[in-house]
Amino acid sequence: MEQKLPNRKKNRLQGYDYSESGAYFITICTDNRRKILSNIVGGDVLDAPLVELTECGRIVDKYINLINEHYEKLSVEQYVIMPNHIHIILYVHPNGASRTSPPTVKQHSTVPAFVSTLKRFSNKEIGKNIWQQSFHDHIIRDKCDYEEISKYIYENPLKWEEDELYQ
Numbered sequence: 001m002e003q004k005l006p007n008r009k010k011n012r013l014q015g016y017d018y019s020e021s022g023a024y025f026i027t028i029c030t031d032n033r034r035k036i037l038s039n040i041v042g043g044d045v046l047d048a049p050l051v052e053l054t055e056c057g058r059i060v061d062k063y064i065n066l067i068n069e070h071y072e073k074l075s076v077e078q079y080v081i082m083p084n085h086i087h088i089i090l091y092v093h094p095n096g097a098s099r100t101s102p103p104t105v106k107q108h109s110t111v112p113a114f115v116s117t118l119k120r121f122s123n124k125e126i127g128k129n130i131w132q133q134s135f136h137d138h139i140i141r142d143k144c145d146y147e148e149i150s151k152y153i154y155e156n157p158l159k160w161e162e163d164e165l166y167q
Contacts, residue, residue: 024111025087028118028136030131033085034130036054036057037057037082037083040160057081067117077090078153087153
């Protein structure tokens with residue numbers, strides 16, 4: 001008897017133009033949520049936890065930072081590389097043109113194209129796929145929403161053991 005796979009929930013907001021200017025909160029997880037990007041160290045009474053990047057994490061960090069150098073329309077406003085996922089606030093600027101042509105970017109897909117490019121280049125340098133399929137996004141709607149998410153990203157290493165992605 002053939003086992004039926006569950007229907008996947010659509011991740012993107014249907015009908016939304018993901019090339020529209022604004023801020024986006026993006027979470028990308030590693031495949032099987034393997035803890036290969038960083039280690040959270042410290043965190044005792046006198047020591048705030050620090051993110052110590054692994055070799056894979058340093059490669060991902062490099063490509064996150066290259067986005068700001070190669071795309072006028074995109075900027076990474078804030079990010080954190082956790083052991084098995086990354087959080088990014090990505091800003092899509094109005095009327096900006098990319099300095100380099102992103103590979104086969106479909107209309108309305110600036111944010112998904114950014115994620116795809118980040119995954120592809122980091123996978124290539126690492127030598128294997130390290131990413132889970134797809135990603136989670138949240139369209140940041142106002143200043144309060146932005147500040148809440150920014151605080152969440154900043155505090156994520158502090159709360160690692162309480163994180164839903166901590167296994």
